[in-house]
Amino acid sequence: MKYKSQKVAYWFFALCMLLFSLQIVYGFIMGFDRIGIQGLHDIIPFNVARAVHTNLLVVWLLTGFMGAAYYIIPEEAQRELISVKWAYVQLISLAVVGVVAIIGFHLNHWEGRKFLEIPRELDFLVVINVLLFLGLILGTLYKGKRRTTTALVLTMGLLFAALLYLPGMIWFDSQVMDSFFRWWVVHLWVEGVWELIMGGILSYLLIKLTGVDREVIEKWLYVIVGLTFLSGVLGTGHHYYYIGVNKIWLIVGGIFSALEPLAFLAMALFAVNMYRKGEKSHPNKIALFWTIGSSIVSFVGAGLLGFAHTLPQTNLYTHGTLVTAMHGHYAFWGAYAMIVLAIISYALPNLTGRKRYQSATGMAAFWLSNIGMLGMTVAFGVAGVVQVYLERKMKMEFMVVQNEISIHFVVLLICATMFATGIGMFIFDFFKYGRPTDEALEIKKN
Ligand code: HEM
Numbered sequence: 001m002k003y004k005s006q007k008v009a010y011w012f013f014a015l016c017m018l019l020f021s022l023q024i025v026y027g028f029i030m031g032f033d034r035i036g037i038q039g040l041h042d043i044i045p046f047n048v049a050r051a052v053h054t055n056l057l058v059v060w061l062l063t064g065f066m067g068a069a070y071y072i073i074p075e076e077a078q079r080e081l082i083s084v085k086w087a088y089v090q091l092i093s094l095a096v097v098g099v100v101a102i103i104g105f106h107l108n109h110w111e112g113r114k115f116l117e118i119p120r121e122l123d124f125l126v127v128i129n130v131l132l133f134l135g136l137i138l139g140t141l142y143k144g145k146r147r148t149t150t151a152l153v154l155t156m157g158l159l160f161a162a163l164l165y166l167p168g169m170i171w172f173d174s175q176v177m178d179s180f181f182r183w184w185v186v187h188l189w190v191e192g193v194w195e196l197i198m199g200g201i202l203s204y205l206l207i208k209l210t211g212v213d214r215e216v217i218e219k220w221l222y223v224i225v226g227l228t229f230l231s232g233v234l235g236t237g238h239h240y241y242y243i244g245v246n247k248i249w250l251i252v253g254g255i256f257s258a259l260e261p262l263a264f265l266a267m268a269l270f271a272v273n274m275y276r277k278g279e280k281s282h283p284n285k286i287a288l289f290w291t292i293g294s295s296i297v298s299f300v301g302a303g304l305l306g307f308a309h310t311l312p313q314t315n316l317y318t319h320g321t322l323v324t325a326m327h328g329h330y331a332f333w334g335a336y337a338m339i340v341l342a343i344i345s346y347a348l349p350n351l352t353g354r355k356r357y358q359s360a361t362g363m364a365a366f367w368l369s370n371i372g373m374l375g376m377t378v379a380f381g382v383a384g385v386v387q388v389y390l391e392r393k394m395k396m397e398f399m400v401v402q403n404e405i406s407i408h409f410v411v412l413l414i415c416a417t418m419f420a421t422g423i424g425m426f427i428f429d430f431f432k433y434g435r436p437t438d439e440a441l442e443i444k445k446n
């Protein structure tokens, strides 16, 4: 069954594509900075580029999650969104906040908690925006005919993500307290509630794409939610090792964060098993690739590469180096970027009525971006390990080491070009589908 109000999702996805391409531009600015090509340095210094790059990442992913919710919730709840008009108001205000933030970063050189650099006034606008979004989603679920586990897990993830934004807004004089609560947002997002969002989208996509019974799929979802909370909450301790809090966190953080890969492993096994059990008859192979790919790459990027530096003994050396950037890129890519690209790939043919399932551009986009990002991860990893060795073991000066490793950024840029070509093709394909139509959403089909 399709619903006309699902059309809103398309415009969220379009904004998502726009912000994603901007994020990549700032990635390149930093990459070139690192090899000494610094033409833009006076207008966009490295720290500004870095803040814009990471904040844009968070915003385009959230825009994608919102689009996913506007697409999925009407179908799961079996009714139209309670208000399409307000959904567009929310979209436009989100875009406005985004634009103001990007300009602000350049003019004011805001600094603050990493990933959460926007000033308090904008924080309040974000809160209002998110409340409007949640109101629309919760209202639709409440009035709907059906409340599925998939919809509830997705909505719980979005609701908790909003609540967890608040501790990041409290002002502390103490650097230790500031750090302590910053992780409630950053860690409990990506290693907690965002996993529920991912789990919800994954579950929806697997139900649609594999044809396996909802009961079977949603049973797995419970296991994933359980594993996520069991490990992720106390796993926050892996950021508390050396920030000046009680040393008990060395043990708690070490043990629980070491268990975190289990949730991602469960997700990968889940997706692969459902695919194998399923009918393999759904024609949208591109969406299937992104879906299964997301579950596997997130296990590698978050699970394995996260585990690589999560024990206190290793984190003592790797903390805050390019080893972190290696893990940050592959984890964000696999878990959250790929699942957003998966739901977009699934939704587009249904929204527009054009069935371009075999599009060669779409397939090339998948492989180029994935191979490119894998290469970038390796480049960051090699640079990171060398950095740890020279800086932390041989005690060389920070800037001297940065010069030594700049060659790895040449490799990074080559791989990034491949990655960006893939994403360019994805976006090209996105626009080639054309606009969503009411007729497409009138056809009764999955
Ligand atoms: C999709 C899930 C994940 C994402 C998107 C992610 C992303 C990130 C990012 C961006 C950072 C840098 C944060 C900052 O310095 O502000 C980070 C740090 C870290 N992550 Fe993850 N991560 C994920 C899952 C995991 C998992 C499952 C583990 C452990 C098994 C882990 C272990 C770590 C550790 C130990 C650090 C601290 C690195 C340091 O001390 O510099 N991560 N992660």
Ligand code: HEM
Residues within 6 Å of the ligand: 023, 024, 027, 028, 030, 031, 034, 050, 053, 054, 057, 321, 324, 325, 326, 328, 329, 332, 333, 337, 412, 413, 416, 417, 419, 420
């Ligand atoms: C053309 C593509 C890209 C390039 C060239 C690039 C480059 C960079 C560079 C140079 C940094 C700063 C590392 C440092 O501190 O020295 C960075 C940070 C970061 N980028 Fe990218 N990036 C790209 C795409 C992406 C994508 C697609 C994602 C997410 C899926 C991403 C996520 C991040 C994150 C989370 C950080 C912060 C890492 C940390 O806290 O250590 N980047 N990027």
Ligand SMILES: [Fe+2]
Residues within 6 Å of the ligand: 187, 191, 235, 236, 238, 239
């Ligand atoms: Fe963490």
